[in-house]
Structures are given as structure tokens and as C-alpha cells.
Amino acid sequence: MTKYLISPDPNDVRLTERVYGVDQDGLPVDTTVTVERPLTLFLNDQEIVTMMTIADYPDCLAVGFLLNQNMLQHDDVVTDIDYDAEIETVVVRTERETDYEQKLKKKTRTSGCAVGTVFGDVMEKFEEIELDPSAELRTSWLYALSKKINTTPSLYLEAGAIHGCVLCEQETPLIYMEDVGRHNAVDKIAGYMFLNNIKPAGKMFYTTGRLTSEMVIKAVQMEIPILISRSGFTAWGVDLARQANLTLIGRARGKRFIALAGESRINFDAEPEAIDDEPRGTHRKAASNIEAS
Amino acid sequence: MTKYLISPDPNDVRLTERVYGVDQDGLPVDTTVTVERPLTLFLNDQEIVTMMTIADYPDCLAVGFLLNQNMLQHDDVVTDIDYDAEIETVVVRTERETDYEQKLKKKTRTSGCAVGTVFGDVMEKFEEIELDPSAELRTSWLYALSKKINTTPSLYLEAGAIHGCVLCEQETPLIYMEDVGRHNAVDKIAGYMFLNNIKPAGKMFYTTGRLTSEMVIKAVQMEIPILISRSGFTAWGVDLARQANLTLIGRARGKRFIALAGESRINFDAEPEAIDDEPRGTHRKAASNIEAS
Numbered sequence: 001m002t003k004y005l006i007s008p009d010p011n012d013v014r015l016t017e018r019v020y021g022v023d024q025d026g027l028p029v030d031t032t033v034t035v036e037r038p039l040t041l042f043l044n045d046q047e048i049v050t051m052m053t054i055a056d057y058p059d060c061l062a063v064g065f066l067l068n069q070n071m072l073q074h075d076d077v078v079t080d081i082d083y084d085a086e087i088e089t090v091v092v093r094t095e096r097e098t099d100y101e102q103k104l105k106k107k108t109r110t111s112g113c114a115v116g117t118v119f120g121d122v123m124e125k126f127e128e129i130e131l132d133p134s135a136e137l138r139t140s141w142l143y144a145l146s147k148k149i150n151t152t153p154s155l156y157l158e159a160g161a162i163h164g165c166v167l168c169e170q171e172t173p174l175i176y177m178e179d180v181g182r183h184n185a186v187d188k189i190a191g192y193m194f195l196n197n198i199k200p201a202g203k204m205f206y207t208t209g210r211l212t213s214e215m216v217i218k219a220v221q222m223e224i225p226i227l228i229s230r231s232g233f234t235a236w237g238v239d240l241a242r243q244a245n246l247t248l249i250g251r252a253r254g255k256r257f258i259a260l261a262g263e264s265r266i267n268f269d270a271e272p273e274a275i276d277d278e279p280r281g282t283h284r285k286a287a288s289n290i291e292a293s
Numbered sequence: 294m295t296k297y298l299i300s301p302d303p304n305d306v307r308l309t310e311r312v313y314g315v316d317q318d319g320l321p322v323d324t325t326v327t328v329e330r331p332l333t334l335f336l337n338d339q340e341i342v343t344m345m346t347i348a349d350y351p352d353c354l355a356v357g358f359l360l361n362q363n364m365l366q367h368d369d370v371v372t373d374i375d376y377d378a379e380i381e382t383v384v385v386r387t388e389r390e391t392d393y394e395q396k397l398k399k400k401t402r403t404s405g406c407a408v409g410t411v412f413g414d415v416m417e418k419f420e421e422i423e424l425d426p427s428a429e430l431r432t433s434w435l436y437a438l439s440k441k442i443n444t445t446p447s448l449y450l451e452a453g454a455i456h457g458c459v460l461c462e463q464e465t466p467l468i469y470m471e472d473v474g475r476h477n478a479v480d481k482i483a484g485y486m487f488l489n490n491i492k493p494a495g496k497m498f499y500t501t502g503r504l505t506s507e508m509v510i511k512a513v514q515m516e517i518p519i520l521i522s523r524s525g526f527t528a529w530g531v532d533l534a535r536q537a538n539l540t541l542i543g544r545a546r547g548k549r550f551i552a553l554a555g556e557s558r559i560n561f562d563a564e565p566e567a568i569d570d571e572p573r574g575t576h577r578k579a580a581s582n583i584e585a586s
Contacts, residue, residue: 255317258316
């Protein structure tokens with residue numbers, strides 16, 4: 001059994017509900033579904049956003065959201081986090097006085113989704129970050145990670161309809177977060193890292209979701225040089241990953257994957273395996289036939 | 294070949310890009326990825342939101358977004374829609390003067406995601422809508438639809454990493470929209486319906502994405518009484534569907550599904566088939582052992 005610092009608790013009775021319905025033959029079935037709740041986030045005395053979340057780690061979600069929106073800095077001192085399940089609010093208090101009135105007026109709706117200024121100051125910070133060029137991803141680690149993560153007890157296995165994100169180090173998954181939106185799962189990892197002083201050096205990021213621009217921006221912001229997904233790519237996600245020299249691995253299933261950026265960090269140490277189906281647009285090429293990326 | 298009113302064009306060169314990388318053995322591959330672009334929406338002279346989209350139907354997306362956010366009414370007269378690909382903006386002009394300054398200040402981050410007031414006036418409208426109780430879903434239609442939709446040429450088959458939504462009537466898929474975010478695909482359908490005066494009576498909604506609260510709210514807002522997904526459920530999605538008496542069908546794959554709301558609209562006319570794997574939390578029950586939903 002893999003030992004996580006923190007991982008989903010599919011037995012937490014607050015997170016799922018039994019519901020009753022019928023199946024394709026009109027016969028009664030019961031099934032487990034994930035519970036989502038609104039959670040309104042305040043930073044000091046300012047209301048920032050209302051999120052839909054499974055609310056398992058509201059403190060991590062609150063802090064991670066603020067970090068990833070650049071409303072909280074890494075040297076900020078968080079003096080208090082006050083979660084009230086009854087009124088579905090979480091208040092983060094900091095030593096520094098904060099006011100994001102102007103920032104809150106500018107909204108961007110991303111593909112994976114997040115409220116907030118994904119373009120303005122987030123992109124400025126994105127351009128400044130230099131990811132560790134010496135970080136390594138061994139393919140043997142990748143295959144071991146996929147297997148461990150996919151067999152970890154999770155809300156996904158229990159109820160489906162949920163996204164997972166995992167912070168990993170070599171062949172070890174460390175922090176596994178799930179939520180109804182993948183942006184929440186990422187933010188909870190960022191929040192947990194901040195609150196437990198876990199640094200990004202030597203870490204990798206695994207996600208069940210697509211490699212959209214938003215996922216790439218968040219990985220880079222968190223200074224994690226390697227991003228792995230079992231899902232596919234968008235063109236802008238690939239562009240941004242190349243710009244930031246992020247190692248971008250997609251369609252990681254079994255012993256297969258495609259890398260579309262930062263390939264130099266990959267150490268192909270695992271045994272190869274046969275290839276089967278891929279989206280129609282994917283082709284292996286003779287090496288002579290390839291343009292440089 | 295199924296005849297759609299409108300459907301994805303995977304051959305549209307603006308929508309995909311070829312990218313070059315390496316596979317699991319370090320061998321060069323090229324693959325197709327979907328292009329996402331920012332699109333800033335104005336309603337008359339007010340900037341509303343910036344969306345990430347594949348931008349294939351910016352007019353439908355703009356109008357559908359405004360409709361689903363209650364910023365455009367069904368009796369509004371749209372006098373002009375001006376899309377400028379160069380500066381990535383779309384301006385919708387209406388006879389009625391509009392001002393949503395107050396509304397734009399209130400933000401909610403939903404699980405599937407959308408900027409805007411998903412709770413305030415959208416929920417008020419949600420509670421007023423009465424869905425046609427006499428609408429019918431035959432299981433034979435459902436199985437025929439799944440097969441037709443899954444074999445329709447699409448960006449999903451070409452490049453992956455994209456969501457699809459389809460408006461259907463009996464066993465015929467009519468409007469198939471794809472986008473990097475499922476909320477965009479839904480909005481484009483709503484916009485197409487408005488611009489082409491297609492009414493919701495007798496229609497059904499098929500989505501590749503999860504049945505979150507947001508999807509249920511949008512189906513109800515669009516007055517479509519039947520919502521089908523090949524993906525799973527969230528608890529709040531189920532609650533809302535029951536509240537609105539929406540027929541909610543999830544995990545529709547091959548000749549299997551689960552219905553968790555509005556079961557009375559289902560006509561089980563198709564031949565049954567054997568059952569295999571399901572999320573762990575799903576159980577067929579002896580009828581005597583079932584609570585009413």
C-alpha cells in the first residue's frame with residue numbers, strides 16, 4: 001500500500017451520498033454519487049469567490065486558490081483560517097493587509113475553468129519563472145506512479161465523476177487530492193504545500209484531466225517542472241509548456257505516453273511495450289521525416 | 294451518415310494544429326491538438342467576460358452565454374453580432390438597453406465551471422420552469438443516439454481533449470457542438486437554437502461530460518426535459534434534476550445506463566443486454582429492498 005502524506009478518503013460519509021434510481025432494464029439500482037457544496041472564500045474582510053467543492057480540505061483549497069490567483073504571496077504570514085461548515089464559508093486572514101477589488105473586476109473564463117485574472121499579473125509571473133532544467137523523469141517512475149495512483153482507493157473508483165491531481169516525487173505519489181473541478185484539486189495541493197512547507201524541488205505533477213492552458217499555468221506557477229496526464233493536450237497548453245520549458249506528458253496509459261514539451265528531462269529507462277489505438281491524428285514518424293519542435 | 298443541422302468540422306484547419314514530440318520509447322511522433330483561443334464578449338458597450346474557446350461558432354457562443362446567464366431574454370431582438378477574429382472579440386447588440394454592472398460583480402465558480410451568477414437570478418428562474426411531463430425517452434432512441442454520436446467525425450476522435458454536447462430529437466442528433474469547456478459547447482447549442490428559432494419541445498440533450506449542477510441548471514433553463522451523459526453524476530446535480538423533474542440519465546454506454554431522476558419519462562422498449570463493470574458503489578437491488586427516490 002502506497003503511503004501518502006494525504007489522500008482521498010472515500011469512506012468519509014460527508015463526501016458521498018447513496019441515491020436510488022433505475023437501470024437500463026427498469027430495475028431498481030442504488031449508486032454512490034459525490035457531494036458538491038458551495039464554499040464562499042473571504043480573504044481578510046473581502047469576499048473573493050464562491051466555489052463548488054467536495055469540501056474535504058477547505059483550508060487547503062482556500063489557501064491554494066489565493067496562491068494560484070496571486071492574492072497570497074509565498075512569504076505571506078497566514079494568521080488564521082476559519083472554516084464554518086454551517087454557513088459554508090472559509091476566511092483566510094493574513095498579517096499583510098489585502099485589497100483585490102480591482103483584480104476581482106477582471107474575469108476570465110478558462111477552458112478548464114477558473115474565475116480570476118488568468119491573463120494579467122498571473123501571466124507576468126508565469127514569464128518570470130524558470131523551471132529546474134536538471135529535473136529528471138524516468139519512464140520507470142512514470143509507469144510505477146500511474147499504477148499506484150490508479151489503484152489508490154478514491155472517490156473516482158467509488159463514485160466516478162471527479163478529477164484527481166497528485167504531487168509525486170520519483171516513483172512515490174505524496175499528495176492526492178480529488179474534487180468536482182480539477183482546478184480545485186490543484187489548488188488544494190498548492191494549499192497543502194504552503195501550509196506544510198513542502199517545496200516544489202524534485203516534484204512532479206500528475207493529473208487525470210486534460211492539459212489545458214490553465215493546468216500548465218498552474219504547474220509553472222507552483223514551480224513544478226514536470227506535468228503528466230492520462231488525458232490529452234490543447235494547443236495553447238503545449239505552447240505555454242514549451243515557452244516555460246515545462247516537461248509535458250499526455251495520454252499516459254499503461255506503458256505509453258506522448259511528450260510534447262521539455263522532452264530533454266525524460267530518461268527512457270523502462271522496457272518498451274507494444275502500441276495500440278490513439279486518436280486518429282497521431283502518427284509515429286520515421287526520424288528523418290520529423291520537423292524539430 | 295447522420296444528417297445534422299450543424300456538427301463539428303474536424304477538417305477546419307483553424308481548429309487543430311499538428312505538433313511534434315516523442316513517445317514512450319523516445320521515438321518522434323506527431324499528433325493533432327485542439328486550438329483554444331481567448332474570446333472577449335461584449336454586450337452592447339459592456340465587457341462581459343473573456344472565454345477560452347475553439348472559436349468555431351463565436352456568434353452562437355456569445356448569444357448562448359448571454360442567454361444562459363440571463364443577460365439576454367428570449368424575446369430580446371439581437372440587432373447585430375460582430376465577431377472580429379483579429380482582436381478576438383465578439384460584440385452582441387440588442388434593441389433593449391442593457392447594464393449588468395451589478396451582476397458582473399457577483400462571481401461563482403462552479404464545478405463544471407462558469408463565471409457569473411449561477412445562484413442569484415439563475416436559480417430563481419430555475420424554480421419557475423416546468424418541464425414537459427409528457428416528453429418521452431425510448432431506450433431504443435438512446436442506444437441509437439449513442440452509436441450515431443460516437444461515430445460522428447469530431448475533434449474528439451481527431452485530437453481528443455474536448456467536450457461534446459448534442460441536441461437530439463427521438464433517435465436523431467440535430468446539433469453537435471464541441472469545445473474545450475463543456476459549458477461552451479452547451480452555450481453554443483443554446484445560441485444556435487435562439488438564432489435559428491429552434492424550440493426545446495420534444496428535444497433531448499446528450500453530453501460527454503459529467504452531470505454536475507451546472508449541466509442540470511443549463512438543461513432546465515433551456516427547457517429540455519431529458520439530459521443524457523456517458524459520464525457520471527454529482528449529488529447536487531441529482532438533487533436539482535429531481536427538484537425540476539428533469540429526466541437524468543448517466544453512465545450511458547452501449548446498451549446500459551442509470552437514471553436517477555425523472556424515470557417516468559423512460560419507455561424501456563429496447564432489448565436488454567448483460568451488465569459488466571460499474572463504479573464500486575453501484576448495486577442492483579432486489580425490488581423489495583429499494584427506497585423510493
